[in-house]
Amino acid sequence: MSELRKDPVTGRWVIISTERRKRPGDFRLESVEIAPDDSCPFCEGHEGMTPGELLAWRGNGSPANGPGWTLRVIPNQFPVLRVEGTLDRQGEGLFDKMNGIGAHEVVIESPRHGDTLATLDAGAVEQVLWACRERVQDLKRDRRFRYMIIFKNHGAAAGASLDHSHTQLIALPIVPREARDEVDGARAHYQAKERCVFCDILRQEQADRRRLIAENADMVAVAPYAPRFPFETWILPRRHQALVEEAPRHDLAALARLLGDVLRRMNTALRLPPYNLLIHSAPVVEPVGDYYHWHVEIIPTLTKVAGFEWATGFYLNPVAPEEAAQVLRDARV
């Protein structure tokens, strides 16, 4: 029997269609294998192929834009938004528009072409998170920006155009709809109950345990109650905190460890799946600290989104989160 479930944050309903239930082996899985590429612009030694670096970890004091780094942040060569110019909001009759002011940066996670977040050690993954934190703190000084998106596309099926492991950061002059829905939902919960809805979720999931995937002292990985996608996974900090860029170093270190663990579990159970990783954090200019709670969402690319989903914003998921959590809990890594 299928079931309709409601996400407690956004109010979004999903159908968990267990009659059509699938096991990991039933998906047409597309494994991400990284082929060598001598012309990869993100590899060490190819720094001249990218725009100049905005930030780099260079333990040995090597000069900028040459070899010797463990991580580099560069502007995206094909940015969807540009930093230069004045934000110009205009009407066009009924319609509203503004020019494409923003920032679009790339965190190159390793100098080596074949590394991934699942194979890097926890220290290197922590470096990636710390670099995102530093870039967000720098970008938010620009008062034109209202929201920072940190995301990663792993594998061509998940939208990656380059194989070399990288994370992207986009600063936006508006708060996008998904973030707005989460913030509004969290505010409504807080107004009704004087509690953070994400803290409530953490409390219930830890008592229930059926949707727990893995945890450590500071972070908890769960299959959400109303997942849009098979094997959708959230990692939440135990400590209530609205903005990822205000997270203490030990929270990011704990996230790095748990993130590597979860990605290795997915690699085992789902055979090196493509995935999207997103950091959901609060809008940078709104006082939402009491009720918003930053977190990470990981969505393996296992199914196609079709007309039904576009029509309705209503997702059809053939795998119950209790089953997905068990598969990932049991995965040997």
Place this chain on the structure above:
Amino acid sequence: MSELRKDPVTGRWVIISTERRKRPGDFRLESVEIAPDDSCPFCEGHEGMTPGELLAWRGNGSPANGPGWTLRVIPNQFPVLRVEGTLDRQGEGLFDKMNGIGAHEVVIESPRHGDTLATLDAGAVEQVLWACRERVQDLKRDRRFRYMIIFKNHGAAAGASLDHSHTQLIALPIVPREARDEVDGARAHYQAKERCVFCDILRQEQADRRRLIAENADMVAVAPYAPRFPFETWILPRRHQALVEEAPRHDLAALARLLGDVLRRMNTALRLPPYNLLIHSAPVVEPVGDYYHWHVEIIPTLTKVAGFEWATGFYLNPVAPEEAAQVLRDARV
């Protein structure tokens, strides 16, 4: 320079990224070619392979569930929701769920395997629309249902699991989020201006003409001002009407003619693209007649939706609607 644009109904922002602009030839197009299939359950003569028909057009008085039809409506053999049972709404601590009560039907649009909405004559397309109208009118007598989704996936890349041309209909016990956002946005516009936002869009697009694709006496096809996807196309009735199932026959006849025309333009310009087609209509139990306005959305499958879109509900579209409209206006059919 890219541009941020806001949809006047839902308030959803999109980035029109014209610096990365692509022409139709730049997409990795996947043409939909329908291969013969002797075991297709939707072909005439194979009626025994499907559940019994709920409705059929049989001009010659042929008996049910045998040959002699021009259109058949059947229950989906693998429904995501089932009609049987009592709707049972439950809490689970913080979470809300209900059992999967609903209906899931399939309109087989032609007895012939190779037909599509683009190759069928206008009379046959009108039959499809009329069958949807009849089924919705029947299903809405069931007071458990609050929303009816009518949608079509054309081609495997758009999520179709069978090649034989068909439309699906799902009756839901809730109003899904996309419909809720449109209804709420239309209500807010009406409260501010005492006008239907869709009527306002029609008026502006007809005066402006840059985003007009095609029109006839009753229907207008436009590239929306803030499209999520390249070549996204809306067809709106000139006559204000909230519910598709209350549309008069000549509106559906006019839609059938314009829909065939638009799909043939897409087939020429985009080389037989996969697509999703959706009918957006009002929730069946809410009095929204003053401000909601039913319409059709057609979304060719040309790009992959990646992490950025999931993260934000914020779409990145490499083709300006003014350019898409011109390509489709100029397409020879």
